[in-house]
Amino acid sequence: MLSRVADSLYWMSRYIERAGNIARLVEVNMEVLLDLSLEQQGSRESYWYPLLDATALTEKYQALEDESKRPEVPEFLTLSLENPDSIRSCIAQARENARMVRDQISDEMWLELNSLHLFLSSPAAAALWHRDPEDFCTQIIRFSLLFQGITDATIPHDEGWQFIRTGRFLERADKTTRILDIPHRLQSGRGPLPWATVLSSCSARAAYRQLYGGEVTERLATNLLIFSDVFPRSVRFCLRMVDEALHAISGTPRGQYSIEAERLTGSALASLDFAGPDEVEMMGLPAYADQLQTKFNDIGQQVFATYVLLPSEVALQITEQQRLVYAYTSQSQQQ
Amino acid sequence: MLFDSYKTDGFFDEMFGNGGGDAPRDHYGQIWDRFSVMNDEELQGKKGALDRSFLVNGITFTVYSDNAGTERIFPFDPIPRIIPPSEWETVETGLIQRITALNLFLYDVYHEAKIVKDGIVPMDIIESAEHYRPEFKGLNLPNDVYIHICGTDLVRDDKGDYLVLEDNGRCPSGVSYVLENRAAMKRTFPRLYGNMNVRPVDDYPLQLLQTMRYVAPHGKTDPVCVVLTPGVYNSAYFEHTFLARQMGIELVEGRDLVAVDGHVYMRTTKGLVHVDVIYRRLDDDFLDPTVFRKDSMLGVPGIVEAYRRGNVALCNAIGAGVADDKVTYAYVPDMIRYYLDQDPILNNVPTYLAWREEDRKYILENMESLVVKAANESGGYGMIIGPKATKEEIATFRERVKATPRNYIAQPVVSLSRHPTVCENGKAEGRHVDLRPFVLYGDRVRVLPGGLTRVALRKGSLVVNSSQGGGSKDTWVLRSSLGES
Structure with missing residues (x-):
């Protein structure tokens, strides 16, 4: 597979997962705001800033020159084109990547993605957002799930699909830690932390109830969303999927590694396999989430370095002898 | 109904003879039957469905002049153009003849240049062509093919004769629209398409x-x-x-x-x-x-x-562009006679070359009635249509022709044939069309039946380019009898 194609599939997938997760973040926050007392409602806007922190967008938001024209935070996160990570920008970028690999994806995938892009660029999208923001978020979340289902059901589960999965699960792992982080960023002391809302926004209400019953605690919610081996949005589950996909791409048996990204993923996964809520409590959830996010970044950079960047550098400085070696190793990799 | 007030206005009309809107040519009989019974609602419904399917499928082109890289759909007209079998046979043999001569010419130009030595094409013309690549002289290409893919532009004049407007021998585009237009038409008019015995393009x-x-x-x-x-x-x-x-x-x-x-x-x-x-x-x-x-x-x-x-x-090969230079174009009929010892089946539009003193004089004196084109531009850029140009435009082109005569050619205004086209008022009106068939030169020459019919959607306009307000139609070449492909 062309390196550029692998890169585009990976980012198409990441951006779609990201759009869905931003919708989840916005949804949680709106829910929390609904429960505020009347006195607290005066400072509604301040309840949105933690979300900017959680998504590392504070600087970009404050950099918007004209304060009077600066969109409100929820708008900035959903429809603003000035935010490269807004839902609308994510979908536009996913579509741009899809357009570059239009010959590699199914018509069904393209149709869904292109239709959503056209919708988000139309006045109807802004109208829906202002009339019923919750419905807007629900639709984005539903789209990202639908798109992933279509992907899994319409293209061969070969190398390209593994890059799609790598992007999807790395992004999901990252955003799950960010959603988990919100209650703490909203400051304790302003009432009970909204763990039930966090669970719903991760589609985890039913899973939680089955495992732990009705009462929602921070410890158990964290346990489910970080350490569950079977819940498909938990960090551990996502990392296992990344690990599987990377090994399927390189052909290296699980448990071993041939590239740096595999080593980093394996090591992060092992530390989750042998840890639990105690470790999180010891470190504090924000710090724990933070070190996980750093690991995810490193994994993403290494995937890029191995499969996208490196071949070009190799190609530029290649000598005849290196070329033979290269041809030899690429043959042996295929076997 | 659709064709009620249709007028041919003295142009050659693809669908109607001189009788106007109720006397279609024989090969358009079924089209007339199907479209003339359609009410406005059905027609708009079909048209809307076609446009939407192009948009959501991303069958779009990007507009150059626009930094944002705006994507547009290529406007599509639902009334197909029909070409009867005998007519197509002439076009097809003419195209095969032409691409064969062009490839022989290119081989010759990049080897011994016999055609120059024999005094048929002046060396000046070849050497001054923008896409001539003398550094590739003597290079042998697999099977001596230079133009593998050709998209020749044809027009029909007021008598209905097919004329070659230009040979696009570099990177002709548009074939995807032929295939997508066909897919959309088959979905929208399955029975009509099935009944007409159309040659497939897929x-x-x-x-x-x-x-x-x-x-x-x-x-x-x-x-x-x-x-x-x-x-x-x-x-x-x-x-x-x-x-x-x-x-x-x-x-x-x-x-x-x-x-x-x-x-x-x-x-x-x-x-x-x-x-x-x-x-x-x-x-x-x-x-x-x-x-x-x-x-x-x-x-x-x-x-x-x-x-x-x-x-x-x-x-296509590097340097193939020397053959689709608009000045070289004027010599293609001579090439056909020289290499193949045949008379051209498809004629050129009469062409005046500004570098010839006599022609230049004629061009400068008659610019108001001529189409003047820069030799190396395409896409409808770098040209004026004399009868429609302003005084300033004509003056500018006069200066340009004088300054760089090699760069300009002129042709009489061909009154392109017209085809009924659905307009915004829901009525069919005549709009000018051309035809870009696609020719492949491999182990044998293959011509895609039909090609891209482009329509100048603006009333009276002769410019069919997608970048300048053109649209397209599906082109149906009919089989001569059942079973023949």
């Missing part, structure tokens, strides 16, 4: 692939073929992805390729993979920054060296 991608394989270097039997695109912002990007997907081969950009030691490879996640044949949708100038334009970010450094060494084939 094996074009396969034939294109065969054409590419035919020129594989060193007679390789299982060559790696790719489509090279300038990238996602190119106006024909949709077509590039479409063709790559239909052929089942990789769509690459310049940055995906690397030339090492006279071979071209693509960069993959498993390392470098050797590439044998490239259908490049990139002009010569942008192919290789070490040879042509140094600022080209789209090309592949070293690709020309690999091409020279015969390790990679390019479709």
